[in-house]
Amino acid sequence: ILNVEQSPQSLHVQEGDSTNFTCSFPSSNFYALHWYRWETAKSPEALFVMTLNGDEKKKGRISATLNTKEGYSYLYIKGSQPEDSATYLCAFISYNTDKLIFGTGTRLQVFP
Amino acid sequence: EPEVTQTPSHQVTQMGQEVILRCVPISNHLYFYWYRQILGQKVEFLVSFYNNEISEKSEIFDDQFSVERPDGSNFTLKIRSTKLEDSAMYFCAVSGYLHNEQFFGPGTRLTVL
Numbered sequence: 234i235l236n237v238e239q240s241p242q243s244l245h246v247q248e249g250d251s252t253n254f255t256c257s258f259p260s261s262n263f264y265a266l267h268w269y270r271w272e273t274a275k276s277p278e279a280l281f282v283m284t285l286n287g288d289e290k291k292k293g294r295i296s297a298t299l300n301t302k303e304g305y306s307y308l309y310i311k312g313s314q315p316e317d318s319a320t321y322l323c324a325f326i327s328y329n330t331d332k333l334i335f336g337t338g339t340r341l342q343v344f345p
Numbered sequence: 346e347p348e349v350t351q352t353p354s355h356q357v358t359q360m361g362q363e364v365i366l367r368c369v370p371i372s373n374h375l376y377f378y379w380y381r382q383i384l385g386q387k388v389e390f391l392v393s394f395y396n397n398e399i400s401e402k403s404e405i406f407d408d409q410f411s412v413e414r415p416d417g418s419n420f421t422l423k424i425r426s427t428k429l430e431d432s433a434m435y436f437c438a439v440s441g442y443l444h445n446e447q448f449f450g451p452g453t454r455l456t457v458l
Contacts, residue, residue: 265444276349277388277436279446322388326444331376331401332390333447 235259237325239336246313246343253309254339256323260304267333268297268308269322277322280308313343348372348448351437355454361426366453368420368437376400377420378438378447379412388436394420395443427457 238257246252258266265284269277281290286301294311310317320340324333352367368377377394393400394412402410411423420439424431434454438447 267446269449274451276449276451279448282444282446324388331378331393331395331443332403333378333380333388334390335380335388337387 235325235327235334237323237334237336239321239323239339241339242337243340244342246341248314248343248345250313250343251309251311252313252341253307254321254341256306256308256336258304258306258323258325258334258336259327260302262327263301263304263325264328264330265326266299266306267324267326268306269324270319271322271338272319280321308339310341313341315343315345317341318343348374349437349439349450351435351450351453353453354451355456357456357458358427360429360457364424364427364455366422366424366435366437366455368422368439368450369418370420370439370448374439374441374448376440376443376447377412377414378440379422380436380438380449381405381433382436383430383433391422391435424455427455429457431455432457 240255268280271277281297283299288299297308299306320338322338324335350369379391382388392402392406409425434452436452437450440447
């Protein structure tokens with residue numbers, strides 16, 4: 234059974250703090266890792282699709298790294314703002330499959 | 346403008362009844378997916394659909410479930426005889442290419458009484 238784990242489950246930070254969370258996934262048969270941002274009462278929104286070991290992607294203050302050999306990805310948020318408050322989901326895809334296998338998500342709350 | 350809309354936003358039904366959940370992609374997409382999230386649990390893959398047929402389905406997607414694109418635009422998920430454990434948030438997603446980022450709809454909350 235393929236399992237994707239995320240930690241921490243939840244995180245409370247002050248505005249301006251930088252933060253990071255982890256996604257662990259199976260290292261064998263890896264094809265891609267997706268990160269999604271999911272605000273309450275909205276649709277999950279794609280942040281990054283990462284495929285190559287060592288990949289590093291950036292979108293504004295948010296960046297992500299990927300290590301496919303050891304099976305983890307980090308998501309970093311620099312200078313958190315209240316509007317960053319959301320659940321951050323990672324999802325793994327292996328070869329020869331269509332399905333995203335999601336982690337439990339990390340719920341981030343940024344206090345002003 | 347959202348890539349995907351879903352109707353209804355909330356559906357309440359009696360156990361044993363049939364429900365149809367609808368998804369309308371805004372732009373042209375090739376790949377269609379249904380996921381669900383039972384309260385407090387992970388988002389789970391149900392089915393993927395490409396070229397007018399099911400591409401892959403999970404163990405959850407048993408004979409009670411079916412999908413179709415009857416008119417080439419709406420993408421529907423039918424649950425033939427709902428059970429209490431089908432209560433969940435159901436998300437439709439689309440993508441232009443296999444394994445690319447997926448665009449999710451806002452979800453339909455299904456409550457089975």
